[in-house]
Amino acid sequence: MAMDKITTANGIIEQAKALGKEYGLFRVAVAAAEDDDVLRACSEAAKLGIAKFTLYGSEKKLKEIGQTNGIDYSGFTIVDSDSAAKSAYLAAQAADKGEADLIQKGFLSTSALLKTVLSKDFSLRTQNTVSHVAVLNFPGYHKLLGLTDGGMVVKPTFEQKIQLIENAVSLFHTLGYEKPMVAVSAPIDYIHPRLPATTEAAQLTAMSKSGMIVDCDIHGPVTFEAATNREIALKRGIKNYVAGDADIFLVDSIEECNIISKVLILFSPAAFAGVIVGAKVPVSLVSRTDTAFNKLASISIACLLSHHLKRVKK
Template identity: 30%
Template sequence: MASNRTFDEIEIGESAEVERTLTADDLFVFAHASGNINPTHLPDIDWSGDGVIDAPVAPFMWVGSLISAVLGNQLPGPGTAYKSQTFRFLEPVEVGDRLTVRATVTAKEDGRVLRLSTRVTRADGVCVTEGEAIVVAPDRRITFDASALPGILVERHQHFDRLVGFAAGLPPLPVAVVSPDDANSLGGALMAASHGLITPILIGRAEAIAHTAAEIGGVLDGIEIIDLPTDDQAARRAVELVHEGRVRALMKGHLHTDTLLHHVVKRDGGLRTGKRLTHCFVMDISGRPTPVIISDAAINIAPDLTAKVDIVQNAIDLARAIGTEVPKVGVLSAVETVNPAMASSIDAAVLSKMAERGQITGGIVDGPLAMDNAIDIRAARSKGISSLVAGQADVLIAPNLEAGNMLAKELTFVAHAEAAGLVVGASVPIILTSRADHARSRLVSCALALLHDHWLKTGASVVVPHEDGEAAEERGKQIARETATDASGKPAQSARDASGSNA
């Protein structure tokens, strides 16, 4: 709650201050609000054209605008009206700089006019901006509830940048790519290979693969191709390569998912582990502090309780592989209380109890939870839900495939989240791509497979907290720029034309 000080209450020499750290999102918001798209003020852009991303500096007027936060919120506060403001801009401000913004009353004049000296300093004590503000102070008490202010969400996908960056730091993953004879599947495999995420072995109709490569401008030099005439034979051979130790993941190309999975799940010679195969969508949702996993939205149509145990455990394992140390799992239903007439609520309660008893390990499981109180802490509190998961779920378990699939696609196409996916539960990760998947989705799916493979081998994740992962994030942003695509899905002519983030 913001409250003001009236003209009569204010004394000469009185001061107020706020602190603010410049973030990349601040630069995007200011660019949109002001219309100033000078590239020297925008993150992740090589504006000098030398092939190196240039560090942005804040527009000086963004720095100057911080002074209004002191005047409008504290001194005098709500009801203040500007008459004039002068600035002397002395030093640049960069992303990460912590600023102290201070205003001090120097004079009181007729007409409720105040003069205030204004000063903005960095954490090292260096003054970056100074000047004078002249304002008309309010003559009556005004309070304002700041919680009524609508939020602003900047559409950036930093989680995927970081995951790709960390994956790129690992040795490439040997992958059998099954029937990659269309532009999407072959292009995705070649893109991931060019950035060191996978070492592909292409299995299928060699002539069709070569023809597709020529169409998309792909280079097959040095890539092994196993020529087989049918999708079924290609899928069988891919599974055999896993048993031979030549590959550690499979990637679906231009064939039906059932054809590939038939050879994965067969009892003799398949890739069974005793767990059910489940699909996990990993979502990079703007504004969420971690990636969000949704399962199962692609394989298990109407899972029973036994299947849901594997769905939950597989999702926890993948979350740990991508850096969530103790995943919080929300098991979804239409309500947050157990209703005997609603099977999903009963399953959710049982799964929660099974996790408490150690039958599901590695995460914290709670349910039933409705979607709102699974991801929004205020919704959870408004319904009196006290839980380590409610309002902060890292994993969302859908009651069935239809609900999971709709949830993932609503987040993608309505909330502008980015999605990647992986099938887990087999002895190796399986990259399932769709014709609708764009280049970045395919690339991130390969990164997920590499990170999951590393976790399977070592029991540890290479993904570290954000403050320790800045180099990986920058590496991921660079890869994102280099893999930008045009409308046809072909590689963009210039990586410089693409930005790893957008607002």
């Protein structure tokens, strides 16, 4: 169905509700579900008519968490599991069999979950680089901003940067951004031969202009402040229309992405939705310390991506 560009975290949740109503509830497999904030988010998503959930984890612990926190498991399926590793395996197996549309990370490490999901035991890995996209909604910026990659690729090569852009652009298409504007990060806004981030950013910009990278507009090198503040960009003589209006900010390292996103989350504060892109099913992925709202937003954006992937297949 046709959709307007989504500009807020609440808009992501509302769109997931609309899709759940029109196409049926999304099926979510929750790996190591013994996390009270994850369970609150799942409960809220179920109440909103977004998704239905299968919880993989200790049935005893899940019931204890439910009783302590007043979480209603009505309509949930609980599959008892004696370890996080087994829970991850069962969740990945459900997705691989087509019994789940997406996977939600619970109380286990990202590396443990993705090692299982992308293992040769299942056919969930594709030829694409798998990457994490953090979508933030923070005061002072007029729309959503995607940051990548803060969860998977530690120091992307030039070739990986192309694939990170493609993954993030695919996600933003699901949010109604027909031709997302991608800013490529560097410590300065001009090319310097001793700073590879600047030369690679310039190459990516040239590839976009020549049509070698499609479905988006790319500009770089550009600093974060110039990418997100038009006044600063103009003062520095940057007149490219991506500057000050970026939809996606491609960073040069996992450390950079984490610093930017966590500062915004802690001090803005920013609402946050995180998802793994590039596998056959999305993986809703946030920090164990994230709020229930951020986890609800992450479930919702993973649902939107799942819907998009199914439409692309058709």
